[in-house]
Amino acid sequence: MNKEKKYLVMESGDKAKLVADWLDEKQGEDIVMLDVSGFSSVTDQVLVVSARGMKHAQALADHLLDQAREKTVEYLGMEGYRSAEWLLVDLNDVVVHIFQKELRGFYNIEGMWAEARRTDYTA
Template identity: 35%
Template sequence: MEVVIASLDDSKAEEVVDINLQGRSALADHMVIASGRSHRHVSAVADHLLRDLKEAGHGNAKVEGLQNGDWVLIDTGDIIIHIFRPEVRTFYNIEKMWSVSDAKETTVH
């Protein structure tokens, strides 16, 4: 989990939210949601995160949406990471679906 948050911070991802799914879903233990400022920024944040995950021994992560840059999904098995453009994040509003009241928001500058 620390690798994910540190990588997102290094890449200047915005509005990073960590939702604890333990005991709530068999999908993963954590879901991390973050925003990038543009298509290019979303793709760059995701690419940087994938490199950091590989270096940390999580090289088998599944990735969807990297070429488009609107919404990139990275699934490590234990952690699901969503990286959105702000408009796409607002449209899907995943935080609400997973009830953000249980989420721990991590502010990234």
């Protein structure tokens, strides 16, 4: 008996590119994709994106969730929506960090994963 897949199945790198495209659709800035598959036991890809302010950060997160629902991409949870200074969206093998522009450097997620293969997003 073949069990129907509940969620879209794709390679994590392809999924990261798809999610980056969604962020770009809503004018997410300085999108970076980090392949952490060799360093992390909880995810394969980390995306970091800057938002122009609180409403923009929330709009980026809302758009991610809308697209994930529409395309049946697995969604596990979100943190930080209310203050929207740093939002974390967990899409299982892809984790997205949405920062208000002025806080991104302070938290330095890219520096934390300095060993990871980094790809600066281009549409």
